[in-house]
Amino acid sequence: TEQMLLNTEKLAAVGQMAASAAHEIRNPLTTIRGFIQLLEPSFHQQEHYDLVLEEIDRINLIISEFLILSKPQATCFEQQNLVQILKDTVALSQPQASMHNVQIQVHFFADPIFIRGDGNQLKQVFINLIKNGMDAIESHGVLSIHLKANEQGEAAVKITDTGIGMTETQIQKLGTPFFTTKKEGTGLGFMIIKRIVNQHNGKIEVKSKKGEGSTITVLLPLSE
Ligand code: ADP
Numbered sequence: 001t002e003q004m005l006l007n008t009e010k011l012a013a014v015g016q017m018a019a020s021a022a023h024e025i026r027n028p029l030t031t032i033r034g035f036i037q038l039l040e041p042s043f044h045q046q047e048h049y050d051l052v053l054e055e056i057d058r059i060n061l062i063i064s065e066f067l068i069l070s071k072p073q074a075t076c077f078e079q080q081n082l083v084q085i086l087k088d089t090v091a092l093s094q095p096q097a098s099m100h101n102v103q104i105q106v107h108f109f110a111d112p113i114f115i116r117g118d119g120n121q122l123k124q125v126f127i128n129l130i131k132n133g134m135d136a137i138e139s140h141g142v143l144s145i146h147l148k149a150n151e152q153g154e155a156a157v158k159i160t161d162t163g164i165g166m167t168e169t170q171i172q173k174l175g176t177p178f179f180t181t182k183k184e185g186t187g188l189g190f191m192i193i194k195r196i197v198n199q200h201n202g203k204i205e206v207k208s209k210k211g212e213g214s215t216i217t218v219l220l221p222l223s224e
């Protein structure tokens with residue numbers, strides 16, 4: 001066990017170093033992006049120019065998600081009305097939903113539904129889940145969100161999409177680092193979701209069928 005403790009410490013130190021390195025990469029990257037934007041590419045350079053900007057944005061996204069993951073649990077647990085958190089999250093996701101012709105339907109079976117948690121982190125969970133649902137839909141579809149308090153003393157948030165769904169293997173891989181099937185994916189979104197839900201003593205259930213859609217349920221203990 002002493003060796004295990006040492007390993008944990010070593011891992012934590014490596015994680016911290018990686019996090020500060022990631023942080024340091026951001027500033028020069030911002031400078032590079034800024035200067036590239038000042039360039040005026042000729043017609044035949046335009047495609048490469050766009051690609052460079054896209055790739056820089058991709059690096060930025062990976063770094064952002066990595067930093068969320070490596071941040072120590074500076075969580076601020078307070079009483080939260082999950083209904084309000086979901087309303088805020090849906091409002092944030094609405095523009096993207098309209099762009100993709102996704103209709104978001106919301107059903108709250110009670111209001112308020114109180115849990116203890118960190119408001120920003122919980123929003124992050126639902127933003128990621130809604131984004132995944134919308135990505136899965138591609139063009140037209142429905143994303144529905146149900147919230148209720150169940151008999152087990154949990155708040156249950158069920159997010160269902162009519163998207164492409166997942167195979168059994170994909171479900172297994174979901175939440176492992178860098179697993180993605182998307183051209184622009186990072187494969188870190190679900191890891192972030194899992195981490196935050198674990199910190200809130202919650203659970204995640206995944207039901208999905210290739211070609212039919214997916215339902216992700218987040219269960220969080222109700223606060224007394
Ligand atoms: P990313 O969105 O960057 O790919 P995630 O960790 O959030 O990273 O998701 C990993 C993969 O899991 C996705 O690329 C996709 O293949 C699959 N996935 C997640 N949510 C859904 C969903 N609602 N429907 C279909 N596939 C999904």
